Amino acid sequence: MRQFLFRLQLGVIIVSGFITIISLIYDVRSVSIQLVGHEIQWQWWALVGFIVFAGFMTWMVIRLWQDPAHIEIRKDYLKQHLEAVKDLIEQWKSDIHTPNVSRIGPEFSKVPVPSEDNPLFNSLRKHLPNQNMWRNYESWKAATKKYADSCKQLRTKIRESWTIDEVKIERYFEQPIMRLLAKQDKKLRYKLWVASGHNLSELEYQVLAVNDTDVLKNPNVTTFLPPLQDEQCSEETLPREYQKIADRFLQSDAAKELMGLYEKGLELETTMQDSLQSMLLASEHSKHTCEYCQRLV
Numbered sequence: 237m238r239q240f241l242f243r244l245q246l247g248v249i250i251v252s253g254f255i256t257i258i259s260l261i262y263d264v265r266s267v268s269i270q271l272v273g274h275e276i277q278w279q280w281w282a283l284v285g286f287i288v289f290a291g292f293m294t295w296m297v298i299r300l301w302q303d304p305a306h307i308e309i310r311k312d313y314l315k316q317h318l319e320a321v322k323d324l325i326e327q328w329k330s331d332i333h334t335p336n337v338s339r340i341g342p343e344f345s346k347v348p349v350p351s352e353d354n355p356l357f358n359s360l361r362k363h364l365p366n367q368n369m370w371r372n373y374e375s376w377k378a379a380t381k382k383y384a385d386s387c388k389q390l391r392t393k394i395r396e397s398w399t400i401d402e403v404k405i406e407r408y409f410e411q412p413i414m415r416l417l418a419k420q421d422k423k424l425r426y427k428l429w430v431a432s433g434h435n436l437s438e439l440e441y442q443v444l445a446v447n448d449t450d451v452l453k454n455p456n457v458t459t460f461l462p463p464l465q466d467e468q469c470s471e472e473t474l475p476r477e478y479q480k481i482a483d484r485f486l487q488s489d490a491a492k493e494l495m496g497l498y499e500k501g502l503e504l505e506t507t508m509q510d511s512l513q514s515m516l517l518a519s520e521h522s523k524h525t526c527e528y529c530q531r532l533v
């Protein structure tokens with residue numbers, strides 16, 4: 237607001253100066269064309285009237301600005317604004333979360349950061365002017381994007397590894413392997429169903445679930461014999477083939493590389509979380525102001 241008053245005063249001076257020059261030019265020209273004296277005086281009176289009016293308006297604005305009631309209102313607005321900024325920083329802090337490998341499905345494109353959609357988010361750069369922190373944030377976003385792409389590629393490779401054409405893979409075929417990679421499960425537990433009237437040599441009449449997720453299924457088969465579980469079926473074709481794929485991928489360089497990218501994302505996430513936490517504790521956001529704050533102080 238102080239800037240506004242300064243600009244207003246500057247505006248009055250410039251406009252007054254401009255009108256003076258125009259009037260003087262008009263004055264000289266008027267003389268040259270021999271206009272009568274009272275017309276020249278009228279121009280000067282208009283100029284004086286304008287300056288008085290502008291000065292009065294400036295004085296009124298300054299009075300209103302210094303009015304105690306108005307000062308209190310501005311303080312309240314500022315307090316609410318700073319609280320909203322603090323809430324946004326806290327939400328942002330919780331948004332910065334690198335998802336586990338089992339959370340990244342085919343539809344995953346990037347880590348959602350809903351706080352970025354908040355209209356106040358742009359003003360955070362003014363409230364938290366620590367450039368190093370902003371660079372870390374961009375690094376975290378780039379690292380998690382690379383990690384998510386790598387994760388999706390690994391999922392595709394796992395799905396493409398299934399070679400028994402007569403048994404179709406399910407939507408979440410690779411999920412039990414990803415959960416094992418994420419250390420959310422310790423081992424693969426199998427459950428195998430065989431359709432009524434068929435036997436274990438007829439693969440297309442079987443359904444396999446791993447850790448309670450259907451991975452192989454024939455949608456046309458609806459009635460089954462009681463399922464075989466774990467040791468009862470682990471040597472059968474479908475569980476055995478699935479286990480082979482899991483073993484191969486869990487030991488692969490691609491899986492190690494993926495976990496390396498995940499660790500990198502976590503590292504940057506921790507750095508960001510620590511920075512934001514220490515800034516919140518030190519109320520850094522209150523020390524630096526945005527354009528909105530500047531209009532209130």
Ligand SMILES: [Zn+2]
Pocket residue numbers: 317359363525526527528529530
């Ligand atoms: Zn602000």
